[in-house]
Amino acid sequence: xxxxxxxxxxxxxxxxxxxxxxxxxxxxxxxxxxxxxxxxxxxxxxxxxxxxxxxxxxxxxxxxxxxxxxxxxxxxxxxxxxxxxxxxxxxxxxxxxxxxxxxxxxxxxxxxxxxxxxxxxxxxxxxxxxxxxxxxxxxxxxxxxxxxxxxxxxxxxxxxxxxxxxxxxxxxxxxxxxxxxxxxxxxxxxxxxxxxxxxxxxxxxxxxxxxxxxxxxxxxxxxxxxxxxxxxxxxxxxxxxxxxxxxxxxxxxxxxxxxxxxxxxxxxxxxxxxxxxxxxxxxxxxxxxxxxxxxxxxxxxxxxxxxxxxxxxxxxxxxxxxxxxxxxxxxxxxxxxxxxxxxxxxxxxxxxxxxxxxxxxxxxxxxxxxxxxxxxxxxxxxxxxxxxxxxxxxxxxxxxxxxxxxxxxxxxxxxxxxxxxxxxxxxxxxxx
Numbered sequence: 001x002x003x004x005x006x007x008x009x010x011x012x013x014x015x016x017x018x019x020x021x022x023x024x025x026x027x028x029x030x031x032x033x034x035x036x037x038x039x040x041x042x043x044x045x046x047x048x049x050x051x052x053x054x055x056x057x058x059x060x061x062x063x064x065x066x067x068x069x070x071x072x073x074x075x076x077x078x079x080x081x082x083x084x085x086x087x088x089x090x091x092x093x094x095x096x097x098x099x100x101x102x103x104x105x106x107x108x109x110x111x112x113x114x115x116x117x118x119x120x121x122x123x124x125x126x127x128x129x130x131x132x133x134x135x136x137x138x139x140x141x142x143x144x145x146x147x148x149x150x151x152x153x154x155x156x157x158x159x160x161x162x163x164x165x166x167x168x169x170x171x172x173x174x175x176x177x178x179x180x181x182x183x184x185x186x187x188x189x190x191x192x193x194x195x196x197x198x199x200x201x202x203x204x205x206x207x208x209x210x211x212x213x214x215x216x217x218x219x220x221x222x223x224x225x226x227x228x229x230x231x232x233x234x235x236x237x238x239x240x241x242x243x244x245x246x247x248x249x250x251x252x253x254x255x256x257x258x259x260x261x262x263x264x265x266x267x268x269x270x271x272x273x274x275x276x277x278x279x280x281x282x283x284x285x286x287x288x289x290x291x292x293x294x295x296x297x298x299x300x301x302x303x304x305x306x307x308x309x310x311x312x313x314x315x316x317x318x319x320x321x322x323x324x325x326x327x328x329x330x331x332x333x334x335x336x337x338x339x340x341x342x343x344x345x346x347x348x349x350x351x352x353x354x355x356x357x358x359x360x361x362x363x364x365x366x367x368x369x370x371x372x373x374x375x376x377x378x379x380x381x382x383x384x385x386x387x388x389x390x391x392x393x394x395x396x397x398x399x400x401x402x403x404x405x406x407x408x409x410x411x412x413x414x415x416x417x418x419x420x421x422x423x424x425x426x427x428x429x430x431x432x
Contacts, residue, residue: 004129004196005142010188011122012150017181019161019174020083022282025245026252026274027171031090031100035397039390041101042242045108046383050376052116065125065196069189072117073182079110080182084175091172119375125196127359132195144296144352151290151348155283162279169269226370229357230377232310235416236317237354238381240347242389243409247340250406251277254333277337285341289348296352306357311424313350318417320346325410331403385412 020027028038086103089095095103126143135142161174252270255277259268262276299309320342327335358371389412397405 004193005146007188007191008122008126008129008146009149011185012146013153013156014181014185014188015118016150016153017157017160017178018154019157019164019178020080020171022158022161022278023165023171023174023248023274025248026271027087028104029249030171031087031104032097035390035393036387037101037390039242039387041104041108042386042390043383044105045112046379046386048109048112049116049379050383052113065121065128066189066192066194068117068121069125070186072114072121073186073189074114075110075117076114077179077182079107079114080175080178082107082110084172087172087175091170116375119371121371123355123371125192128196129193141297143355144293147296147348147352148290148294151286151293155286155290158279158282158286162275166272166275169271171271226358229354230374232420233354233374233378234381235420236314236347236350237378239385239413239416240343241378241382242386243413244340244343246393246406246409247281247337248274248278250333250336250340250404251281253404254337281337281341285344288341288345292345292348293352296349299349299353306353307424309353310350310357311421313346313353314417314421314424316346317343317350318414318421321410321413321417323410325407325414328404328407328410329402333404336404336406388412 025038028041033041082103086095086100086107090100123143126146130138130142160177164174164177165171252274255273255275259273259276320339324336324339327339355371358374389408392408392412393405396402396408401407
């Protein structure tokens with residue numbers, strides 16, 4: 001394997017050692033937050049990502065993408081440390097709710113900085129390298145392959161995270177362990193080839209950054225194909241990001257009768273019981289997601305058929321959300337879990353296809369900026385959806401509507417997916 005591709009793959013593997021991710025919503029619930037408050041916290045994170053996204057892509061394009069990635073991971077590490085220290089203090093009763101929320105918001109600010117300087121930047125580095133190698137026609141294949149390494153990393157990390165939670169009976173410590181692979185990734189970035197930085201402008205002025213951003217934003221708004229792609233990202237990616245973590249309480253609820261039957265006589269904590277299903281389900285989910293990403297180019301078929309594949313994916317998305325609605329209302333956990341696994345698999349087919357479509361319709365020199373605009377739009381969508389979704393779930397639970405309170409996910413998801421499926425077709429042309 002090419003050494004640069006190996007580093008790209010290693011980045012994805014280490015980046016997805018996110019041991020906290022599989023227990024984040026449960027950890028916040030353990031701290032005493034309602035689903036609505038969790039939604040507001042997620043919305044705050046997305047607001048901060050939006051703010052940070054404004055200059056991040058342009059800075060990466062003009063000042064150096066490798067430096068932007070290193071800065072991103074330093075910010076992540078600070079965020080993990082704040083989450084961990086705050087969580088432990090809250091569990092020990094040394095923090096009131098009034099003090100807890102500002103500290104969690106501070107952690108989210110650093111997380112947002114990390115996300116803003118990472119999203120779009122690494123993809124642009126991959127596409128720059130492909131362009132230099134004369135391999136642009138392999139964009140879906142190469143990005144899907146590197147993404148499969150990310151999902152392989154997720155499969156490994158969920159096993160490690162489950163062991164950590166089971167042995168410590170604590171959701172918080174995983175934040176500290178996540179710092180280690182992120183330090184290793186910073187070392188990995190130092191070995192990236194200089195050419196992935198594109199044309200660095202030394203001593204770049206703020207005016208140049210804003211002009212670069214403005215030019216990219218104008219292209220994104222005026223070009224019909226890019227407008228459509230950004231709206232699609234807001235629709236599926238935005239909602240997926242707001243809803244995906246609700247799999248955690250569903251798995252925890254489903255694990256209670258399973259552990260009662262399998263571990264008769266053993267005194268297990270709720271945290272240990274949750275691991276019984278969270279670990280295996282997420283492991284299978286990420287293995288299947290890795291396979292989906294690796295074979296996304298096969299799903300597309302011949303180059304240039306990404307739009308047809310996207311329409312098929314929208315149909316699949318609408319179908320699974322429609323299946324979730326009655327299953328969640330009636331509390332059929334195995335169907336709910338299956339639907340979320342299907343959504344993860346679809347998302348890992350969807351993402352390489354979407355990124356390849358962006359690459360085909362944007363100027364390579366503005367690659368990181370346009371992808372940052374896409375990420376910013378996705379964050380706007382999540383920012384709106386997360387509190388609304390959390391509030392409707394709280395209302396369903398408080399008023400006893402349905403056996404399980406998570407059925408609003410099915411309604412909102414279907415309302416977003418069906419219009420995109422019905423309007424998909426020959427809307428993207430190579431020249432607008």
